[in-house]
Amino acid sequence: MKHATSTIEQTGKIYTHSILKMKKKKPLSLRKVIKELFNITLYNYQQDFLYDCINNQRIVGVFCRQTGKSMTIAMVAVIEAIKNPGSHIVIVAPTDRQAGELFKKIADFVKDSPVSSEVSSVTMRQMVIKNSRISAFPCGDSGDTIRGMTANVLIMEEAAYIKDSIVNQVLMPMVAATQGKVIKISTPFSMNHFYNSFQSDDAYKSHHYTWQHAVDAKHFTMDFIDEQKNQLGEHSIEFRTEYCAEFIPDEDAFFSWELIDKCIGDYEMLGEI
């Protein structure tokens, strides 16, 4: 048990000579470390993204739908917490449901992992592990509920759906005093901060993964992609956004992104009527 965590702490990079059994002499690949910690075999693109998340301060990942964004970022949160004891890992998602789902992924991973013995408390949205705290919050329309927090690692889940004003006024200030890490991950949506970080901000290490990566990894089948091409139209905005992970410029969109952005809100579901 001890070895699983000390490996991560010691190295900074999470390549290591041993995770669970000291008798392993050779360095483990990142994929093996993840397999031993979380019992998941990463696809190549997930491994590349995760490696950069661990070893860089600004990372942006533009991904096709259902390619394991939330899963990968859940692992990053746990590794960051263990690697730097005493730190605060803040995950922000546009809605309460998204924040809750991601936190549940983290809790499930940790429950079945050799690092579970390092957990000292867990609630619905917060875990203390190795003296670090992992918290997941919705930012909603204004970010008012999370204003003033401090983070050593800030993870924006479905970042493209978080408004620029919240990123600028509430989220980025969280890492100002800590020189903290920022990770943005999402399917493309509008030409906002997420697009700018990906496209034009040299401080960010950019990753881009489409349906092709998911098919190569055998995560999607080509039959499924062909079906979606037929249903949505290969050149439709839906297919290009959701599966090709393309940013669609305003002139190709029916409504301008600025208008859509103004209409986004976090509303309670009405339930059965």
Ligand SMILES: Nc1ncnc2c1ncn2[C@@H]1O[C@H](COP(=O)(O)OP(=O)(O)O)[C@@H](O)[C@H]1O
């Ligand atoms: N490397 C992997 N091995 C096995 N299952 C995976 C892998 N990556 C993703 N998945 C599964 O794919 C599904 C979608 O993952 P998720 O993280 O929710 O995707 P996204 O956030 O990109 O929509 C989940 O059921 C997840 O467990």
Ligand SMILES: [Mg+2]
């Ligand atoms: Mg997700």
